[in-house]
Amino acid sequence: MSDTAAQLQPHPVRNSVFLRACRNESVPHTPVWFMRQAGRSLPEYRRVREGIPMLESCMKPELVKEITLQPVRRHKVDAAILFSDIVVPLKAIGLDVDIKPGIGPVIANPIRTKEDLRQLRTLEPDDVPYISQAVTMLVEELGATPLIGFAGAPFTVASYLIEGGPSRTYERTKAMMFGEPELWSHLLERLADITATFLRIQIEAGASAIQVFDSWAGTLAPRDYRQSVMPASQTIFRSVAQYDVPRIHFGVGSGELLGPMGEAGADVVGVDWRVPLDEAARRVPPHTALQGNLDPALLFAPTHVLHQEADGVLNAAHAAGDRGHIFNLGHGVPPTVDPDVLTRLVAHVHETSTRSAT
Ligand code: 1CP
Numbered sequence: 001m002s003d004t005a006a007q008l009q010p011h012p013v014r015n016s017v018f019l020r021a022c023r024n025e026s027v028p029h030t031p032v033w034f035m036r037q038a039g040r041s042l043p044e045y046r047r048v049r050e051g052i053p054m055l056e057s058c059m060k061p062e063l064v065k066e067i068t069l070q071p072v073r074r075h076k077v078d079a080a081i082l083f084s085d086i087v088v089p090l091k092a093i094g095l096d097v098d099i100k101p102g103i104g105p106v107i108a109n110p111i112r113t114k115e116d117l118r119q120l121r122t123l124e125p126d127d128v129p130y131i132s133q134a135v136t137m138l139v140e141e142l143g144a145t146p147l148i149g150f151a152g153a154p155f156t157v158a159s160y161l162i163e164g165g166p167s168r169t170y171e172r173t174k175a176m177m178f179g180e181p182e183l184w185s186h187l188l189e190r191l192a193d194i195t196a197t198f199l200r201i202q203i204e205a206g207a208s209a210i211q212v213f214d215s216w217a218g219t220l221a222p223r224d225y226r227q228s229v230m231p232a233s234q235t236i237f238r239s240v241a242q243y244d245v246p247r248i249h250f251g252v253g254s255g256e257l258l259g260p261m262g263e264a265g266a267d268v269v270g271v272d273w274r275v276p277l278d279e280a281a282r283r284v285p286p287h288t289a290l291q292g293n294l295d296p297a298l299l300f301a302p303t304h305v306l307h308q309e310a311d312g313v314l315n316a317a318h319a320a321g322d323r324g325h326i327f328n329l330g331h332g333v334p335p336t337v338d339p340d341v342l343t344r345l346v347a348h349v350h351e352t353s354t355r356s357a358t
Contacts (some may be wrong), residue, residue: 010143013208018079021324022209022246022289023270030314030325030353031078032346033148035250035270036332037071038083044070053098055091058084064134065141072145075343076350078326079146079209082202085154086213089198092127095119103166110164110179111132112172114183117176120190121195131198132205138274139206145207148248149202153214154191154232155225161187170219177228188232196239204245211248211270212236214261215331218272220251225257230264232271237265248291252331258283273330277313287298289324290317296329299337299345306341314353327353 010215013019018031039045057063067083087097088103096108111119125132138147159173162164167173177184199210201310214233217225237247248282250270262269262284269288271280273295280290292315298306310327316323327349333342 005096014053016078016144016146018326019208019246021326022248023324024287024289024322024324026353027324029350030327032327032349033077033081034071034075034329034333035081037075037081037342038067039333040335041333041337041342042070042074044074048083049300054101055088055097055294056086059130061130061133061137065137068134068138068147069141072142072337075346077346079148080138080142081148081150082138082207084131084150086150086157089123089128089151089194090157092159093119093121093123093194098168100230105160106165107161110172111158111161112176112186114186116205117183117186117190120124120187122190123194125197125201128198128201131201135202135205135207147207148209148211149199149207149244150211150213151195151236153196153212153217153229153236153249153251154188154195155220155229156166156214156216157191157195158187159216161191167177170216170240174219174337177224177243180260181228184228185232188229188349189235192232192235196236197307199236199240200243203240203245207245209246209248209249210240214249214251214254217251217261218255219256220257222256222260226260230260233261233264241265246289250291255280255283262317263287268324268326270328271330277316277325278319281323287323290320291326291328293328293330296331296334296337299329299334299341303341303344306345307352310345310349314356 017027020027022029064083068080072080091097099107100106159170162173246267248268249266252272255275267289269284271292273293276289298309
């Protein structure tokens with residue numbers, strides 16, 4: 001085959017069902033992947049992670065490759081997501097951060113003053129060689145299955161940095177946002193820069209979509225999100241726009257923010273289980289694809305109920321009109337779920353959406 005003919009062949013990843021749906025193109029069936037699809041629900045994950053602390057495992061490319069591939073092999077999902085964490089870039093620039101089992105990220109010296117900001121230098125590709133290595137190996141191994149790269153959005157990462165760990169109320173975070181707007185915007189600008197670099201590294205190594213997790217932005221009123229958070233998130237989406245890879249933007253409890261989260265520059269908006277997808281479609285900008293949004297708690301319900309509710313998600317996506325839909329949960333896979341339930345759910349969504357497409 002000549003070089004030109006090779007170029008004319010449809011690129012298998014570019015033409016994958018997942019990427020087609022992200023671009024609002026027609027698909028033979030609805031693509032499926034699950035947030036937190038790699039992790040403790042899988043016995044093979046628990047086996048390979050044994051004795052290796054979470055952040056250390058994110059820095060071992062061979063292990064990252066294996067863990068990322070596990071749910072693809074087992075569940076036949078339509079996309080892989082890089083095994084990493086939103087605090088990996090912070091660790092890489094020298095912050096004293098740890099992921100404590102059963103708790104989550106814990107920051108030894110929280111960022112609360114102008115002086116504390118000095119801890120946040122810029123991220124360089126050399127700080128995370130294991131990320132490009134893992135992505136390169138994965139892209140090779142995954143063949144036609146796309147790899148999603150990801151990062152935490154400035155608000156969500158800032159909440160860990162300011163609170164020092166997970167929070168339910170975000171009191172110190174909001175106190176800084178409302179009370180010290182200048183310090184707040186400097187913090188968010190630095191985080192936007194780090195996040196954008198982290199995403200670019202993944203894209204340049206071969207990730208074919210990215211997801212920005214603003215998991216905890218749902219705690220904000222739309223006015224405050226627009227004024228104090230959206231500009232930094234916008235910077236990130238703008239800084240990866242030239243790559244032509246779909247950009248997914250997700251938050252929990254973000255029903256009131258779906259409009260601005262789409263406007264921030266997303267091609268796909270991830271929706272949690274609280275807003276039906278046809279309603280979400282009315283809230284996001286035109287041409288934005290939707291991802292979601294089965295309640296993860298349904299994974300513990302009887303199969304016929306789970307599958308009926310999954311059909312409800314597919315119907316709502318159909319009612320959302322002429323836009324792409326990627327089936328996902330409304331948030332991450334709970335660690336205690338029976339993985340066979342997920343495997344059967346993927347098959348069910350594939351089968352049902354194939355039938356309803358004909
Ligand atoms: O030892 C373990 O298994 C620790 C559990 C764990 C895992 C498997 C943590 C700690 N992080 C991860 C991996 C991870 N983190 C992925 C893997 C890729 C996949 O989806 O398969 C992803 C996408 C993340 C991103 C992440 N980390 C987010 C955004 C997604 C979300 O769930 O909203 C957030 C908020 C974090 C912080 C974090 N890291 C770990 C935990 C338990 C938490 C949440 C803590 C809290 O409740 O605040």
